[in-house]
Amino acid sequence: MREFESLGLKAGIWQGMLMRGTPPGRLILVHLGAPVANARVTPEGEGRWRVAAAIPAERLSDGVQTFLLYEDMAENDAPPAPAPGAIPLGRLTMVAGALLDDDLRAELDLLRSELDLVKKELRRLARD
Template structure:
């Protein structure tokens, strides 16, 4: 089981739970290689830490956006340290660009399925 369990995005706050006895180190929210903010971890129960990270509205736009939650031992306000542990990721997809991507992906899947059906029929008909 992964240490971090994402609880999803609600009202612009990405929430999750870290399952471990020790308090997590500094939790950093990263988008497109830059530090956005630091998430806060609150003791919820024995071995459970509730994590909350605010997603800035100015970082949301059409297309695919990925946000990473990293853990390191750096000081507040510093960029993530090299070798920071990757705890989780949140991917958001929005806008008109999505429709074209999905249609193209479906068309590709349909053509691959047709090819597979043709090959299965050929193998079934082969008297070998």
């Protein structure tokens, strides 16, 4: 089992569970290389910590957006950027609005369609 398990996004809050014996350091949510929020951590029992990070609405836009959760050992009043040596814990990828033409999902759908055409043609040739 991974140390951090994402519990999903609901009402703009990304939640997860961190499993370890010691409390985590400062947790920072990063988007496009810039820190956007500090995550809240609450104990959930022995060796379990619930992590909650609010996704800022101004960071949502069309296309694919990826938010990264980092842990560093800086104090909460330290500068907002992750300190050198910060540890990546998890990522949340969101797809919103109009998808980009070169989006991986669109490419996969295209490949599947082309594969179906090839299969049909091979079956036709095998019948003849």
